[in-house]
Every structure is written in structure tokens, then in C-alpha cells.
Amino acid sequence: MAVAEPLTPLELPLTQIDVWLVPATDDVTAMxxxxxxxLxxxxxxxxxxxRLPKGHAMFLLTRAVLRRLLSVYQAGVEPGQWQLGRSAEGRPCVLGPLPAPVFNLSHTDDMLVLAFAALDQVGxxxxALDRPLEAAALARRFFSDSEFNALQALPPPQQQDRFLRLWTLKEACVKANGQGLARALRNFEFGFEPALVFYPAPHEAPPHHYWRLWSLTVAGLRVALALxxxxxxxxxxxCVRQLLWPDQVSIISCTPDYQCGT
Structure with missing residues (x-):
């Protein structure tokens, strides 16, 4: 079991992406x-x-943790001083007062995840692995025809796992690219044989953009990242860490289930 330590200032190397998992908390008053x-x-x-308690608590946790971690990377800026907004492409970003790592975030009902990179764009x-999903209906609507057909050809026990891996990877790509979800999922396609092969959106080339993708399974969760x-x-x-609000952190040892690059 990882040992929790006090949260202290950090540097983010160009060669590293930091992933933070933050369990939800019910103590909204203390937060x-x-x-x-x-805020x-x-x-x-x-x-x-x-109005709903869970939505209220997660929104507060998201904003509080984001501001807290930005000040971990820029210790000279207090959490309340960060100016947050959106880029021209619609991605959440830092507007000031100092440069900060690029970031992206997502959450389930019980877990918040944030990713930070020194450069480029991250999604x-x-x-949750046990989230009930209508995989076939969602794949038919949002996946390419070839992906849907390949998914249906898999043995039923494998379909849910493969769908969830593709769904999260595609969402991460869309968020890194700054596009709307519904119209963009099909633009990032995967071949199934002999292993998952990633095909970036056609409009990405030319000019060509480099992509790096990862898929992780941690504590009953599927986490996907795109750079x-x-x-x-x-x-x-x-580098995967867990933050126990407000100031305890531990390193999580995990190896990606899948990674690729273009």
C-alpha cells in the first residue's frame, strides 16, 4: 500500500505527464x-x-483541486489567484497570472482525474468498469462502421471491455483536440487486429500532429490519456498520484494496459 506524504511543490519535466486521482469527499462544508x-x-x-448534493460536491472538488494543484506547480501563486478560462478551441486553460502546465480533467461519481503536461495539449x-452501458447502441451511434462491426464480432465477454477502452480513448483524443464530442468521436478510429491501431482524424494530416495515447486500469476505473x-x-x-484532499499525496504504481503513438 502506498504511503501518503504531505503535498509539496513539484516540477513537471517536459518528458512527463502527471495524472492525479482524487476520491470524492462528502464533507462539503469542510471543503x-x-x-x-x-473560487x-x-x-x-x-x-x-x-442543486443535487453530488453535483455540488464534485464541482467544488474539481475547482478546488485544480487550483490547489496549479499552485503546486507554481508555488508563487495562491490557489485563488488563478484566472481560468477556455482556449479558442474550447479547452479549459489557465489565463494567468503566470504560465502553468496545460491540463484536462474528467470524473465519475466517486473519482476525479486530472492530467497535467508541460507542453502541447492533453486530454x-x-x-468506472462496472458502469452499466448500452455498448452496442452507443457504438452504433458514435463509432465508425468498421469499429462497430469489429466490436460486434468479438465474443460477448470481451465487447464491454473493448468498448470502454475505445470510448475513453476517443473521448481523451477529442478533448486534446478541442472538438465537440458528438461530431468528433468518429474522427479518431481504431483498427482491432492484431491489436488496437490508432488512426488520427483525417484532417490532422497535413499538417501532421504527433499523438501519444495511454489506457490504464486503476482501482476499478478505466483511465485514458491523449497527448x-x-x-x-x-x-x-x-506519473500517477492519488491526492487525499486537502494535502496528502501518494504515488500509485501502475503500468498502462495499452499505449501507442503516431
Missing amino acids: EKIAGHW SAAEWERLQSR VDIE RADNNPGAPEL
Whole structure:
């Protein structure tokens, strides 16, 4: 079992992507006491519009953890000083007051995941392995015809696992590329034989963009990451950590189930 240590300032090498898993917490009152004043007026308004307790708690956790971790990478900036917005492509980003790692995030009901990279664009998605899904209906709607047919040809016990891996990888690619979900999932296609082969969206070339993809299975969760780079990023390493709010961190040892690059 990993040993938790106090959260301290970190550097993010160009050759590394940091992945943070953050379990949800039910103690919203304690979280608001620590981090409520970090939120901007717009964020506070959005928080108060979340009427369901789980939605309220996850929105607060998302904003609090993001601001807390940005200040881990830039220790000279207090969490409440970060100005957050969206890029021209619609990705969440940092607007100031200092440069910060690029980031992306996703969550289930019980777990938040954040990915940070020093350069380029990163996308992350997470799903619970036991989440009930209509895999065939979703694949028919959002996957390419060849992917749907290949999925249907698999033995039934393998279909759910393969669908979930592709769904999360595709979502991570869409988020790294800054496109809308519904119209973009088909643009990132995978061949099934002899193993998963990734085909970037046709409009990516020319000009060509480099891609690195990873799929992880951690604590009953499927986590997918995508890095989109204008220049060859080499072979970045993943560092996976768990943050126990507000200030305890541990390293999680895990090996990707799948990784590829273009």
C-alpha cells in the first residue's frame, strides 16, 4: 500500500505527464471552509446552481483541486489567484497570472482525474468498469462502421471491455483536440487486429500532429490519456498520484494496459 506524504511543490519535466486521482469527499462544508474563497464569482455562481448534493460536491472538488494543484506547480501563486478560462478551441486553460502546465480533467461519481503536461495539449477521460452501458447502441451511434462491426464480432465477454477502452480513448483524443464530442468521436478510429491501431482524424494530416495515447486500469476505473503535439514529444512517462484532499499525496504504481503513438 502506498504511503501518503504531505503535498509539496513539484516540477513537471517536459518528458512527463502527471495524472492525479482524487476520491470524492462528502464533507462539503469542510471543503468550502478551506477552498470556497478560492473560487471566482462566476465559479461560485455555478457552484450554487448545482442543486443535487453530488453535483455540488464534485464541482467544488474539481475547482478546488485544480487550483490547489496549479499552485503546486507554481508555488508563487495562491490557489485563488488563478484566472481560468477556455482556449479558442474550447479547452479549459489557465489565463494567468503566470504560465502553468496545460491540463484536462474528467470524473465519475466517486473519482476525479486530472492530467497535467508541460507542453502541447492533453486530454483525459475516466469511467468506472462496472458502469452499466448500452455498448452496442452507443457504438452504433458514435463509432465508425468498421469499429462497430469489429466490436460486434468479438465474443460477448470481451465487447464491454473493448468498448470502454475505445470510448475513453476517443473521448481523451477529442478533448486534446478541442472538438465537440458528438461530431468528433468518429474522427479518431481504431483498427482491432492484431491489436488496437490508432488512426488520427483525417484532417490532422497535413499538417501532421504527433499523438501519444495511454489506457490504464486503476482501482476499478478505466483511465485514458491523449497527448497531441506539434513536434515529436518522444516517449513521455506517466506519473500517477492519488491526492487525499486537502494535502496528502501518494504515488500509485501502475503500468498502462495499452499505449501507442503516431
